[in-house]
Amino acid sequence: MKTDIDRKLRDFLGAKTAKTFADVLEIETVGELLRHYPRRYLKKGELTPFDELEVGDQATVNGRVKKVTVRSLDTKAEIPLADVQRWTRRKTLTKVVVTDGRRDLELAFFNQPWLATKLTPGTAALFWGEVTMFRETMQLKSPGTEILDEEDLTEAEIERRARPFRPLYPATAKLPTATIERSIKIVLDSLDERLDDPIPELILRNERLLGLREALQKVHLPDTEKDISDAQQRFRFEEALVMQTILAQRRAVTDALNAVARPRVEGGLLDEFDQRLPFELTEGQAEVGEEIFADLARPHPMHRLLQGEVGSGKTVVAMRAMLSVVDNGGQAALLAPTEVLAVQHHKTLTKMLGDLAEQGMLGGAEHATKIGLLTGSLNAAGRRTAMLDAASGAAGIVVGTHALLEDKVQFADLGLVVVDEQHRFGVEQRAALSAKSGDNTPHVLVMTATPIPRTVAMTVFGDVAVSTLTQLPAGRSPIQSSVVPAKEKPEWLQRAWTRVREEVGKGHQVYVVCPRIGDEVKNAGDEEGELLETDEGGKKQARPPISVMQVAEALGEILYDLRVEILHGRLPAEEKDAVMSRFAAGDIDVLIATTVIEVGVDVPNASTMVIMDADRFGISQLHQLRGRVGRGKVPGLCLLVTDLWPGSKSYGRLDAVASTTDGFELSRIDLETRREGDVLGVAQSGRRTSLKLLSVLRDEDIILAARHVANSIVSVDAELAEYPVLRSVVRSALESETTEYLEKT
Numbered sequence: 001m002k003t004d005i006d007r008k009l010r011d012f013l014g015a016k017t018a019k020t021f022a023d024v025l026e027i028e029t030v031g032e033l034l035r036h037y038p039r040r041y042l043k044k045g046e047l048t049p050f051d052e053l054e055v056g057d058q059a060t061v062n063g064r065v066k067k068v069t070v071r072s073l074d075t076k077a078e079i080p081l082a083d084v085q086r087w088t089r090r091k092t093l094t095k096v097v098v099t100d101g102r103r104d105l106e107l108a109f110f111n112q113p114w115l116a117t118k119l120t121p122g123t124a125a126l127f128w129g130e131v132t133m134f135r136e137t138m139q140l141k142s143p144g145t146e147i148l149d150e151e152d153l154t155e156a157e158i159e160r161r162a163r164p165f166r167p168l169y170p171a172t173a174k175l176p177t178a179t180i181e182r183s184i185k186i187v188l189d190s191l192d193e194r195l196d197d198p199i200p201e202l203i204l205r206n207e208r209l210l211g212l213r214e215a216l217q218k219v220h221l222p223d224t225e226k227d228i229s230d231a232q233q234r235f236r237f238e239e240a241l242v243m244q245t246i247l248a249q250r251r252a253v254t255d256a257l258n259a260v261a262r263p264r265v266e267g268g269l270l271d272e273f274d275q276r277l278p279f280e281l282t283e284g285q286a287e288v289g290e291e292i293f294a295d296l297a298r299p300h301p302m303h304r305l306l307q308g309e310v311g312s313g314k315t316v317v318a319m320r321a322m323l324s325v326v327d328n329g330g331q332a333a334l335l336a337p338t339e340v341l342a343v344q345h346h347k348t349l350t351k352m353l354g355d356l357a358e359q360g361m362l363g364g365a366e367h368a369t370k371i372g373l374l375t376g377s378l379n380a381a382g383r384r385t386a387m388l389d390a391a392s393g394a395a396g397i398v399v400g401t402h403a404l405l406e407d408k409v410q411f412a413d414l415g416l417v418v419v420d421e422q423h424r425f426g427v428e429q430r431a432a433l434s435a436k437s438g439d440n441t442p443h444v445l446v447m448t449a450t451p452i453p454r455t456v457a458m459t460v461f462g463d464v465a466v467s468t469l470t471q472l473p474a475g476r477s478p479i480q481s482s483v484v485p486a487k488e489k490p491e492w493l494q495r496a497w498t499r500v501r502e503e504v505g506k507g508h509q510v511y512v513v514c515p516r517i518g519d520e521v522k523n524a525g526d527e528e529g530e531l532l533e534t535d536e537g538g539k540k541q542a543r544p545p546i547s548v549m550q551v552a553e554a555l556g557e558i559l560y561d562l563r564v565e566i567l568h569g570r571l572p573a574e575e576k577d578a579v580m581s582r583f584a585a586g587d588i589d590v591l592i593a594t595t596v597i598e599v600g601v602d603v604p605n606a607s608t609m610v611i612m613d614a615d616r617f618g619i620s621q622l623h624q625l626r627g628r629v630g631r632g633k634v635p636g637l638c639l640l641v642t643d644l645w646p647g648s649k650s651y652g653r654l655d656a657v658a659s660t661t662d663g664f665e666l667s668r669i670d671l672e673t674r675r676e677g678d679v680l681g682v683a684q685s686g687r688r689t690s691l692k693l694l695s696v697l698r699d700e701d702i703i704l705a706a707r708h709v710a711n712s713i714v715s716v717d718a719e720l721a722e723y724p725v726l727r728s729v730v731r732s733a734l735e736s737e738t739t740e741y742l743e744k745t
């Protein structure tokens with residue numbers, strides 16, 4: 001099935017241009033080029049509003065020149081415009097101020113003084129490049145330039161520029177948007193009128209979508225706003241359809257798997273456990289429990305994601321599910337992301353179960369079971385016992401790290417696997433588990449404190465059922481959070497350390513979290529404090545994030561009389577565990593750590609967290625970190641320290657974290673400020689993902705409609721035999737990164 005779409009670009013464009021496309025955008029075929037959609041459109045004569053620009057964007061703007069100056073970089077002296085040609089071989093800085101009619105934007109060009117003669121005041125031009133911040137001013141540094149009202153243009157060029165909309169493509173300096181635009185025009189003009197369409201004819205009609213050929217024409221060379229929206233609608237639907245077809249196929253496979261049904265048993269461990277619970281289950285905990293019991297009772301494997309706010313009590317829900325399986329004669333495994341957390345879970349379970357966990361011991365309860373612990377750092381004897389207990393079935397519940405998934409570990413009858421603090425649990429991992437329980441696949445419950453909006457869950461976890469715990473148990477003391485602008489108000493940072501001392505004085509404990517370890521070999525740029533700046537237009541870099549080592553040194557003086565220790569991922573495992581246990585036991589006052597403490601660790605006596613360079617963390621991550629304090633009766637305090645100036649966009653994100661403890665709200669803010677690729681967890685280049693126009697946050701309706709269509713196609717024709725074009729698009733999407741991520745969930 002060879003169509004024009006599969007032809008190589010070099011058959012249409014010059015060899016050099018074709019090579020640039022391959023090198024810069026990894027675009028080699030006609031089809032790939034045509035699916036490089038415009039990022040946005042410029043309406044003829046319209047200038048880009050500058051207030052939509054954000055630092056870090058690769059932006060193309062359309063502005064009118066207001067002012068031009070050229071200076072010598074050596075003497076800083078201004079060079080008269082009449083002289084600029086003579087400066088061609090010297091170091092110069094040309095500053096151009098352009099306007100959108102309301103605001104100004106600064107452009108900086110290095111060693112291109114002649115531009116001053118072209119970009120005279122009043123000239124309208126396109127500029128593209130990265131938006132940066134220089135001395136509190138937004139700037140484009142050495143942007144690409146295309147003057148719009150130039151004379152001496154070719155006919156083709158005049159026609160191109162006369163179009164009502166100019167497409168603006170994701171572009172780079174090497175491959176400017178104008179080159180992409182020209183190349184696409186050439187390719188489109190030579191394309192067949194009929195193209196094989198991945199969306200079946202009937203569906204095009206039912207959903208009122210444009211056919212492929214027409215949509216390509218309209219997305220690249222629109223005449224009206226409606227052309228643009230119709231074309232985009234069609235491509236969004238196509239992306240959603242491919243995604244949902246993959247998920248429908250996967251669901252079909254999962255539905256065909258067998259699992260042992262584990263219906264609830266009355267009068268067993270679970271009932272006993274429920275009676276002994278020192279608190280009432282929240283409504284949410286009880287409801288999710290019922291959902292899980294219903295799943296477990298089916299002869300197909302459960303695959304459920306339990307998402308719940310930090311501290312919402314997911315562990316109890318997991319325990320009840322595990323006990324239900326044990327009551328049914330099966331075993332359950334609980335997988336923790338770290339040793340520390342595995343040990344802590346083991347302790348919690350053992351404590352909560354009391355004599356119910358003392359099978360075979362004097363004083364054990366009647367239906368008691370045994371809880372095993374299996375981690376990488378156990379000694380040989382401990383390992384042997386744990387493995388024997390798992391293999392013989394003596395241990396009803398086995399807690400461990402991913403060491404549990406190793407081949408050597410066998411279970412007598414593994415019925416349920418609970419994965420804590422994770423939302424990616426791979427197909428391979430699921431397969432590894434199935435191998436442990438004969439022909440039957442165990443039920444799987446995955447727990448995460450990072451909430452995922454419904455549409456994302458539907459897209460990324462299309463074959464997973466989702467339960468959500470929204471309430472926190474009653475009587476929890478709220479966390480109070482504040483931003484500490486250390487540059488603007490140094491005295492606030494001093495006050496923060498005083499506060500730390502007061503908390504310790506009250507018998508509480510404190511975390512200080514840093515974005516970096518800092519035990520690397522020092523390099524030249526590693527000086528503290530000041531912003532680094534390289535000469536002549538090189539990149540201005542922010543200083544490296546503050547490290548555990550730097551903070552430990554500084555606090556060593558300020559908090560000299562407190563018990564201060566450090567914890568990070570590169571410490572040997574035993575040392576990490578030792579430090580964490582000492583902190584848990586109250587033998588350390590202040591723990592300076594990296595995000596190793598992010599997940600799950602429960603030290604109720606820890607009241608305060610100071611997060612250094614808080615702007616270096618994501619919103620959800622800050623929320624997750626902060627969940628480590630205020631877990632007991634002690635009210636929690638979280639201080640977000642930053643060098644940013646109040647009023648900047650990133651400072652606003654910290655304000656958001658400080659102002660709400662609603663994880664879903666924060667997750668939404670977080671996702672909105674990130675690129676789609678990041679939402680799905682893929683590299684943000686956007687080149688190789690199959691989602692280009694579809695937004696999993698915005699396009700819920702389209703995703704739902706596509707899901708419906710995909711289900712009806714797959715239910716009668718799982719192999720897509722009748723849909724060869726769709727089948728081949730699905731196949732190549734499966735090779736892309738987006739779905740690589742899907743495979744891992």
Ligand code: ADP
Nearest residue numbers: 279280281282309310311312313314315316473
């Ligand atoms: P997370 O969902 O973050 O994993 P945990 O399961 O660690 O939260 O629970 C946090 C704390 O809340 C634990 O100390 C747990 O015993 C307690 N807890 C759980 N459920 C309830 C409840 N219904 N009422 C009161 N406390 C609860």
Ligand code: MG
Nearest residue numbers: 314315420600
């Ligand atoms: Mg937990």
